[in-house]
Amino acid sequence: MTPEEFGERQADAALDREIQMLFAVEPSPQFRAGVRVRIANEPAAAERRHLWWLGAAAMTAALTASVIFTPSRPARQNPTLTGRSIVDLILPESSTPRRLPSDGGVPADAASPFRRAPARPRHTRPAEPEILLAPDETRALRALIAGVHAGRIDLTPVSQATTPDVMELEPIHNLVIAPIAIAPVEGVFP
């Protein structure tokens, strides 16, 4: 061991002694009793934790159910006519006449040895008749459902509200209708 290494070790040992003195705290005599008290108080806290988890699970189940049973359809995109003629939109691709470039050259895709098959539009008939709702109404309904699930909206007053009954009229028994007497107009007929 060189003198430098020896000096280094001495310095390390001195530093370690200083740090050991710094951390030399002992637990107080009440420490273990405090742990026991905490453990004894655990059941109540554990119960509260379980209740919290139960509530969270119920909320998750409700949200999942709402997601599953809420009809969601992809937003329809209206075709825009910018840059395309109405003929392109109405007629299938094969029937539209191929336009030549303005400079009269070869079409861009003619150079390709492979012709890409035109994409066949998928027409999947929905099993049920499609219910069309305005996007605003859909958003409002979803917001309402989410609000009810989240507890922000309380529908109890609505469900408990009494709707006014149809007004029932008293049966009319003694209805007397006087005969209508029409007097002849004098001077019109001889």
Next chain:
Amino acid sequence: MHGHVDVDRLAGTFVDEKAVREREFEIRLAESSTLAVRVAYAVLHHRQDAEDVAQEAFARAYRRFGQLRDRERFRAWLVRMTWRLAIDRRRSERRRLAREGAHLSSAAPASAGEEAEANERAARLWRAIEALPEKLRVVIVLANIQEHDLADVARLLDVPTGTVKSRLFLARQRLKELLQ
């Protein structure tokens, strides 16, 4: 008779099992209290807070004691949990700790003498340890608590001994630089 369960005997088994478990935990608590308190103290620099955090770590360990019956596993888990809880506590009470840090640096008596010099040296050492990266800090703390050797620290941190050795070397170098 087939299918007959001796309820009393079964209940007795559970009671015995619980008693054994309680006894084991009591042993772990007795032998690891100092370790937990010192680990927390190394982070918090505050005795009462350190005890509080260590007690919380023990309470959590009790909850999971079924998986922590092995002594080494228990101690390693306890050290990690205590360290983590202490870090969380320090973050949440940074303002108060800043005040106490100021108190610590001004704790040195105004009169000249060996005590004042020792206090000043201790305050500088605290600050230097505080300035270390967490990986180096935890190694230097554990290596200087209860005279743990490299293998002990490696077991507590669940890292190879060589890693502990290199981190300890780096930590000492940094501390010496900071204290110069």
